[in-house]
Amino acid sequence: MSRPIVVETVSALREQIRDWRLEGLGIAMVPTMGALHDGHISLVRMALASAERCVVSIFVNPAQFAPTEDLDKYPRQLARDLDRLAEAGAHLAFTPGVAEMYPTDFATRISVGGPSSGLESEFRPSFFDGVATVVAKLFLQAAPDHAIFGEKDYQQLCVVRQLCRDLDLPVDIIGAPTVRDAHGLAMSSRNAYLDEKGLAVARQFNVVLRRTAAALAAGADEAGATAEARQALIEAGFQKVDYVAARESLTLAPWRRDREGRLLAAAWLGTTRLIDNLEIPASM
Amino acid sequence: MSRPIVVETVSALREQIRDWRLEGLGIAMVPTMGALHDGHISLVRMALASAERCVVSIFVNPAQFAPTEDLDKYPRQLARDLDRLAEAGAHLAFTPGVAEMYPTDFATRISVGGPSSGLESEFRPSFFDGVATVVAKLFLQAAPDHAIFGEKDYQQLCVVRQLCRDLDLPVDIIGAPTVRDAHGLAMSSRNAYLDEKGLAVARQFNVVLRRTAAALAAGADEAGATAEARQALIEAGFQKVDYVAARESLTLAPWRRDREGRLLAAAWLGTTRLIDNLEIPASM
Numbered sequence: 001m002s003r004p005i006v007v008e009t010v011s012a013l014r015e016q017i018r019d020w021r022l023e024g025l026g027i028a029m030v031p032t033m034g035a036l037h038d039g040h041i042s043l044v045r046m047a048l049a050s051a052e053r054c055v056v057s058i059f060v061n062p063a064q065f066a067p068t069e070d071l072d073k074y075p076r077q078l079a080r081d082l083d084r085l086a087e088a089g090a091h092l093a094f095t096p097g098v099a100e101m102y103p104t105d106f107a108t109r110i111s112v113g114g115p116s117s118g119l120e121s122e123f124r125p126s127f128f129d130g131v132a133t134v135v136a137k138l139f140l141q142a143a144p145d146h147a148i149f150g151e152k153d154y155q156q157l158c159v160v161r162q163l164c165r166d167l168d169l170p171v172d173i174i175g176a177p178t179v180r181d182a183h184g185l186a187m188s189s190r191n192a193y194l195d196e197k198g199l200a201v202a203r204q205f206n207v208v209l210r211r212t213a214a215a216l217a218a219g220a221d222e223a224g225a226t227a228e229a230r231q232a233l234i235e236a237g238f239q240k241v242d243y244v245a246a247r248e249s250l251t252l253a254p255w256r257r258d259r260e261g262r263l264l265a266a267a268w269l270g271t272t273r274l275i276d277n278l279e280i281p282a283s284m
Numbered sequence: 285m286s287r288p289i290v291v292e293t294v295s296a297l298r299e300q301i302r303d304w305r306l307e308g309l310g311i312a313m314v315p316t317m318g319a320l321h322d323g324h325i326s327l328v329r330m331a332l333a334s335a336e337r338c339v340v341s342i343f344v345n346p347a348q349f350a351p352t353e354d355l356d357k358y359p360r361q362l363a364r365d366l367d368r369l370a371e372a373g374a375h376l377a378f379t380p381g382v383a384e385m386y387p388t389d390f391a392t393r394i395s396v397g398g399p400s401s402g403l404e405s406e407f408r409p410s411f412f413d414g415v416a417t418v419v420a421k422l423f424l425q426a427a428p429d430h431a432i433f434g435e436k437d438y439q440q441l442c443v444v445r446q447l448c449r450d451l452d453l454p455v456d457i458i459g460a461p462t463v464r465d466a467h468g469l470a471m472s473s474r475n476a477y478l479d480e481k482g483l484a485v486a487r488q489f490n491v492v493l494r495r496t497a498a499a500l501a502a503g504a505d506e507a508g509a510t511a512e513a514r515q516a517l518i519e520a521g522f523q524k525v526d527y528v529a530a531r532e533s534l535t536l537a538p539w540r541r542d543r544e545g546r547l548l549a550a551a552w553l554g555t556t557r558l559i560d561n562l563e564i565p566a567s568m
Contacts, residue, residue: 010452105535107398108416108450113391132392133451140452166392167417168294168424251389 004056004085005092010141013094017055017142026051029144029171031135034058035075036084039179039187043148044088046176050146056085057094057138059101064130070271075192094142101137110136112166115158115252119264120275123242131156132163139164139171147171152178152186154264154277158252178276180206186276193272201237201269208232209278212244213263217281222246222255233267242266242273246280257283287370288340288377294425297378301339301426310335313428313455315419318342319359320368323463323471327432328372330460334430340369341378341422343385348414354555359476378426385421394420396450399442399536403548404559407526415440416447423448423455431455436462436470438548438561442536462560464490470560477556485521485553492516493562496528497547501565506530506539517551526550526557530564541567 007013017027028047032040040056047054058081065071078095085093109129116128139147149157157175164171179187184206185199194202212229216222229244242265247253249260261280266273291297301311312331316324324340331338342365349355362379369377393413400412423431433441441459448455463471468490469483478486496513500506510528517525526549531537533544545564550557 014454103449105398105446106450107396107400108447109395109397110451111393111395113393114389116391137450137452140454162389162391165387166390166421167394168421170298170424 002086004082004090006082006095007092008095008097009100010096013055013092013141016092020053025053026146027053027055027142027144028146028148029138029142030054030056030090030148031138032056032058033060033074033189034081035077035189035192036081037179037187037189037191039150039152041084041088042179043150043176044085044090046148046174047146048089050148050174051144053092054090055092055094055142055144056090057096057142059094059096059134059138061101061130061134062098063102063133064127066124066126069124070190073193075189094138101134109133110163110167112159112163114162115155116162117252119243119245119247119252120155120266123266128156128159132159135160135163136167136169139169144171146174148174148176150176150178151277152188153275154262155252158250184210186274188274190272190274194269198269198272202274204236205233205238205265205267205274205276206278208236209244209263209265209276213278213280216246216261216263217283219283229265233265238267238269240268242268249279255280288366288374290366290377290379292379292381293384294380297339297376297425300376304337309337310430311337311339311426311428312430312432313422313426314338314340314374314432315422316340316342317344317358317473318365319361319473319476320365321463321471321473321475323434323436325368325372326463327434327460328369328374330432330458331430332373334432334458335428337376338374339376339378339426339428340374341380341426343378343380343418343422345385345414345418346382347386347417348411350408350410353408354474357477359473378422385418393417394447394451396443396447398446399439400446401536403527403529403531403536404439404550407550412440412443416443419444419447420451420453423453428455430458432458432460434460434462435561436472437559438546439536442534468494470558472558474556474558478553482553482556486558488520489517489522489549489551489558489560490562492520493528493547493549493560497562497564500530500545500547501567503567513549517549522551522553524552526552533563539564 028051110132183203226244230241244265246255255261264277266275312335394416467487513528514525528549530539539545548561550559
């Protein structure tokens with residue numbers, strides 16, 4: 001088991017990438033905020049299946065947290081993350097500090113419209129600007145052939161695809177299926193905030209969504225089914241539901257029954273905000 | 285005299301660039317909106333001095349025109365432009381249509397703060413977003429080593445430098461001195477809008493700015509000197525002055541006498557808006 005190379009600067013990153021390019025090796029990138037779990041490791045495996053070298057960035061990006069959000073308490077555990085990356089066979093960990101990514105005179109913001117509208121944006125207004133800006137930077141720093149993003153953050157995946165299309169970023173975006181625990185709970189670094197009781201409630205999230213997606217596929221009225229889902233989440237123990245919404249899979253425009261659909265939701269358990277999403281099975 | 289290769293699509297552009305890269309050739313890019321004049325040709329010459337291959341883009345970018353501006357009447361003369369590029373020795377002209385640059389679902393905007401504040405932005409609020417977005421796209425399409433921008437559009441040059449720094453775009457930005465006619469009038473595609481009488485007035489623009497810059501260097505009060513310049517421009521025949529302002533050369537922050545300074549101005553001659561700028565000579 002060999003340890004990943006760890007680099008903290010863009011210039012060291014580029015030097016290593018250039019050496020690999022000279023050897024003719026392809027590069028796949030997995031952008032993360034660390035606190036790596038099995039979901040991330042599945043992204044690393046997909047990266048290794050798509051290119052000879054896998055670069056994982058670990059950067060808790062302040063630009064995608066609002067002042068009221070959990071930037072300060074977001075879990076940071078670099079040593080453990082590097083162990084996990086070594087086990088998984090990642091080749092390089094890029095762990096820049098905030099000053100490396102955002103020097104003091106930094107002043108640029110990328111806004112992606114289209115799929116960023118509504119859903120998360122309604123509750124986290126500057127979130128996708130922060131994501132788009134840091135993802136563009138990471139891609140320009142590492143110049144990967146492929147990048148792997150989890151479907152867990154489904155709207156983010158759509159926004160990143162739109163970003164690359166719109167800016168002609170020559171990176172192939174690969175979406176990876178959500179990894180779930182034995183109870184169907186989607187893996188998330190934020191699950192670490194939950195105690196046993198919270199976990200038991202959280203595990204109802206996917207159950208409710210699965211039932212709702214099936215009902216929609218079977219012809220249930222959209223407004224009725226999503227209202228029922230909100231009610232069911234509250235009854236399961238969630239304190240607040242930000243949204244439960246059916247959308248068109250590719251564009252995230254309002255769902256039409258003749259198009260592939262996706263059911264997306266966000267809900268609060270105490271001070272922890274969870275998101276999840278599922279495919280709406282094709283109508284029978 | 286060999287004619288430049290003309291390509292209209294990003295894929296054809298990338299194919300040619302890749303071939304040149306395989307031959308080990310460096311690439312310099314000159315982004316333009318066409319209507320090429322001696323100023324542009326000087327940029328092509330600087331490109332040819334900095335790399336083996338010179339790519340000139342010709343694209344009248346709708347995103348940098350406000351609805352009230354001169355997008356429709358902006359001069360378009362591709363055949364003549366290609367003749368001029370052939371004479372100058374440019375290797376490739378990239379002439380995409382609007383649909384190639386902005387497909388119907390295009391939804392991304394790049395905003396650069398810092399040097400974009402004030403001056404042009406005050407009168408053309410979405411101008412630099414349009415410039416930054418199209419320049420990022422062009423750089424990602426062509427992946428040049430160097431790109432040449434004229435000092436004539438001085439604020440734009442500063443914004444492009446900031447864009448590249450902030451997004452880690454690996455392009456070396458070269459600023460080229462403004463080319464002027466025998467009377468000191470800065471070359472501009474918009475000079476084509478002027479008749480003989482208008483040209484005679486326009487030629488006073490640089491005279492007034494030169495006098496003002498010299499006065500500032502000699503210790504004149506900034507508010508007084510720029511107010512006098514505005515008055516002098518009106519007396520010379522300009523109808524309206526948008527701004528005459530002294531700024532710090534690198535950041536475009538308010539000018540401090542211990543820093544390199546730049547005097548920038550914009551003024552209207554009928555329906556034609558002209559801009560110009562000059563270095564403020566070091567204080568004696």
